[in-house]
């Protein structure tokens with residue numbers, strides 16, 4: 001069984017191209033969830049498909065971003081009220097049994113909850129198929145202490161538990177709500193702040209899920225496919 005899983009993982013990853021994962025009509029389907037406050041977390045078994053997870057402050061536009069990435073409007077539930085996503089939601093993307101998995105996380109910060117943070121922590125420390133963590137920053141706001149804490153923490157966790165210093169996952173910044181960015185200088189400030197706290201964080205991709213057509217999404221799709229090839 002394990003051998004079959006390894007073989008199928010090799011198949012999944014060898015053929016990854018942007019057009020094979022995200023064709024004009026992208027196949028994306030709900031593949032399970034992991035819930036906070038469980039005595040033992042039950043993780044969806046997705047046969048080792050590569051995964052990426054999207055985190056960020058509550059209401060920063062994570063779920064809207066994933067709708068844009070999959071070309072949907074309501075696949076990922078969104079709300080103008082912070083705290084809409086309350087569990088880790090797994091979505092398989094790509095034809096047949098899927099090529100990769102997108103994971104939508106609850107938000108952190110003043111409007112987040114400790115148990116959501118614990119679930120995220122368990123995910124990033126144990127999920128071996130995790131390839132890249134995407135951290136979203138609302139283009140209207142400066143980083144706050146929660147963002148700084150998350151960036152520092154991810155910088156440590158990237159290498160945690162690996163003897164030879166092998167990186168367990170990479171971290172990519174994404175500026176959301178780019179339609180509301182006050183200025184280019186503000187973006188440069190955000191970029192600098194991110195690097196101050198996470199020097200290895202990949203430079204921000206600027207996006208807007210609200211613009212028609214959405215902005216920066218092709219770059220993000222390419223980035224996701226590249227992350228999942230590794």
Ligand SMILES: Nc1nc2c(ncn2[C@@H]2O[C@H](COP(=O)(O)OP(=O)(O)OP(=O)(O)O)[C@@H](O)[C@H]2O)c(=O)[nH]1
Nearest residue numbers: 059060061062063064078079080083084085107209
């Ligand atoms: N202006 C603008 N608003 C956006 C954009 N993307 C999302 N929003 C709005 O931001 C709000 C929050 O969006 P969500 O996608 O639910 O944010 P989230 O980070 O998933 O929120 P939680 O799950 O509550 O943490 C909604 O009112 C969205 O319409 C964008 O690109 N531009």
Ligand SMILES: [Mg+2]
Nearest residue numbers: 062063084085
């Ligand atoms: Mg959400």
